[in-house]
Amino acid sequence: MSKVRRLAAVCGLSLIVSLLLAGVAVAADQRAVLFLETRPSAKPEQGYVLAARLVATDGRPVNEATVRFYDLVEFFGAREMLIGSATTDGQGIATLTYLPAQLGPRAIVAKFAGRAGVAATEGRASLAATVAAQPYTVEPAPLSAFSSKVPYAVGAIVLAVWALIGFALIGTARGVMTGARKEGKGQTA
Missing domain, CATH: 1.20.5 (Single alpha-helices involved in coiled-coils or other helix-helix interfaces)
Structure with missing residues (x-):
């Protein structure tokens, strides 16, 4: 086992040395900012539109990034319930429609997990839900x-x-x- 570790250490060290000799600089991840906005949907039965805008600190939008949206709920303590995820477009905007289960104030969180060259970040917004999904009813069995x-x-x-x-x-x-x-x-x- 020690031979394998020694070989991995030598290979890893040789990779770093060869990158430095070749003049390749390994850049640190650039910071990003995620702005989250909530607004009513054009169709009230669809609930609300959650729009996240992901931009790098230099102002350029981050495209093709997956943003996950969460609703903070009280279930055996404060928890994040996944609403869904969306991918940012060319302007760095990811949108998702959300119909909450209950009326009242909601805390929404959008998270970007990061990727090569861009660090992870999150944004928060509040939502006063005046439209909610219909209560769940069980349909009778066919027979x-x-x-x-x-x-x-x-x-x-x-x-x-x-x-x-x-x-x-x-x-x-x-x-x-x-x-x-x-x-x-x-x-x-």
């Missing part, structure tokens, strides 16, 4: 009217089978008793 009566039908069938078994046992017992009486009378006569 629910039929399936609600099945236990009673099965119970009636089981009861009928047990009744037949009972009548068969009683009939057999009566037949045995009657046969025994006839045999008993035949021997004494």
Whole structure:
């Protein structure tokens, strides 16, 4: 194992030395700023538009970057619930529509995880939700009217089978008793 580590260290060191000798400078990641804006959607049933603008500190937009949007929720403590993600366009803008589950104030967070040459960053905004998704309702099963009566039908069938078994046992017992009486009378006569 030590030979493998030594080889990796030598290879890593030789790569750095060759880059320095070739005059290649490894630049540090450039800082970026993420501006987050919330606004009502053009269609009220779609909720809100979350727009994030990602720019480098020199003012140039960062394109083709994935921005993840989160809603801060109280669920066993403060947590970030992922709303969705979007990719920035040529102007560094990523948009996402969001229909909250509940009315009231919301805290929205947009995060950029970083990539080669651009450091990670995040932006925050508040949203006063006046439009929310309809409450979740469970649709009835396709055969629910039929399936609600099945236990009673099965119970009636089981009861009928047990009744037949009972009548068969009683009939057999009566037949045995009657046969025994006839045999008993035949021997004494």
